[in-house]
Amino acid sequence: MKKILCIALALVLVIGLFAGCQEKHEDVTITVQAETDWMDYYQAVKTAVETEYPYITVQIIEAGAFDHLDALDNTSATNEEIADVFAAPADRLFGLNDNAQIAYIPAADIARNIGGWTDYEAGLGGAFKDGENYLGVPMNIETLLFFANKANAADAGIDLNSTIELNDLADDDLLVAYFNAWFGVAFTNAAGFELLGKDASGNLFSDATKEWDELNANQKALFNHLFDYWKFHQTAGEGGVPDTAWDSSNIWASMETEYASTGHSSLLLEGPWNATKFKDIAGADFDLLPLNQVTLNGNEVAHWKGGWALVVNVRNEGNESKMDAAQKVIEEILNPDNAVSFYLETGKIMEHVPASVYQNSADLADADKAVIATVIEGYEGAPARPLFSDWGNVWGTWESALLSWSTTGSEPATAQEAYEIVKAAFDSMMASLE
Numbered sequence: 001m002k003k004i005l006c007i008a009l010a011l012v013l014v015i016g017l018f019a020g021c022q023e024k025h026e027d028v029t030i031t032v033q034a035e036t037d038w039m040d041y042y043q044a045v046k047t048a049v050e051t052e053y054p055y056i057t058v059q060i061i062e063a064g065a066f067d068h069l070d071a072l073d074n075t076s077a078t079n080e081e082i083a084d085v086f087a088a089p090a091d092r093l094f095g096l097n098d099n100a101q102i103a104y105i106p107a108a109d110i111a112r113n114i115g116g117w118t119d120y121e122a123g124l125g126g127a128f129k130d131g132e133n134y135l136g137v138p139m140n141i142e143t144l145l146f147f148a149n150k151a152n153a154a155d156a157g158i159d160l161n162s163t164i165e166l167n168d169l170a171d172d173d174l175l176v177a178y179f180n181a182w183f184g185v186a187f188t189n190a191a192g193f194e195l196l197g198k199d200a201s202g203n204l205f206s207d208a209t210k211e212w213d214e215l216n217a218n219q220k221a222l223f224n225h226l227f228d229y230w231k232f233h234q235t236a237g238e239g240g241v242p243d244t245a246w247d248s249s250n251i252w253a254s255m256e257t258e259y260a261s262t263g264h265s266s267l268l269l270e271g272p273w274n275a276t277k278f279k280d281i282a283g284a285d286f287d288l289l290p291l292n293q294v295t296l297n298g299n300e301v302a303h304w305k306g307g308w309a310l311v312v313n314v315r316n317e318g319n320e321s322k323m324d325a326a327q328k329v330i331e332e333i334l335n336p337d338n339a340v341s342f343y344l345e346t347g348k349i350m351e352h353v354p355a356s357v358y359q360n361s362a363d364l365a366d367a368d369k370a371v372i373a374t375v376i377e378g379y380e381g382a383p384a385r386p387l388f389s390d391w392g393n394v395w396g397t398w399e400s401a402l403l404s405w406s407t408t409g410s411e412p413a414t415a416q417e418a419y420e421i422v423k424a425a426f427d428s429m430m431a432s433l434e
Contacts, residue, residue: 029057246402
């Protein structure tokens, strides 16, 4: 009997010692922002994290990414309606850091846990840094592409299998929100026209402060193209009034009607996130082209190596359990095994997943595979995106300058006059940055 008791006591001691060696975690609740269309994917993330880590409770804050960022700017990082983990586009990342709204995170370690990156520093991961500190983990890659309507192109005599020169098109063959710098930079990049850059000494400069005579031939060709496009659409509406091509509020609805096979536009500059919408509009006439198939004055149109990051709210710095939970949520959102589902739910393409994963998927339609392949092709040849916070001033400066061309009584009569309006706006912007 004593022998049995001794054995039992020994087992209790061993079990006790084993239990004592187990890592104990305090219960923690982590919030994560998700857009409405992302909710199904994020619900699956929540389930996966809570199943693997029972001490973590994931709460989803349903909010548009930009609405969420605006709420952060208008309140503070301590606002409970601001998530612990949220998405941010690359151009907002450094502003969030400058405003002390996001935490430094061990992104390289997170990337190793996720897997898939062959050279993390060479991609967006290396760009999302403040010195040696990581600001976020790349959520996706993106660049623009052209949606084409095969029926409209055939009617216009446009060969979608060849290089397309914009100067050879009629002004209603193409629909672009040129006044929005997100789209406009695809053409300023083609012309080598730097809206805001830094020289070798780190000083800011802008080609838009040059005199007209100082612009090179490609840069003048850019403004000739923009002016001709604007001038055409000033009288393209019914009765000779302006249509909506230069209207920041109404152009987006016009894109849907003009891109349809009953409309006039053969080419539409857009993002991959709207592929499903325009595929449904064009039906069998849907096609797409990489940016480099289209040229302006012989130079390939080129957007940026763009993307989004997953970031952590600065209020969690120093809270080990919160930071650990945030890391685990990010790792599950970016789980490469879920790349296809991630694309289908969010329209986003993971940086760390090979193109072959998408192309070999039975869950993706051929049109989706074509979109992904075209984006990856365009991304690989695109220039790096400027990620310093001062660039944020360009958005409003470019848009207000170009939209002002339509101000009654102040309409430019020539491309040079149109450019001088832009120059005045950028002169003012640069003075404010000194």
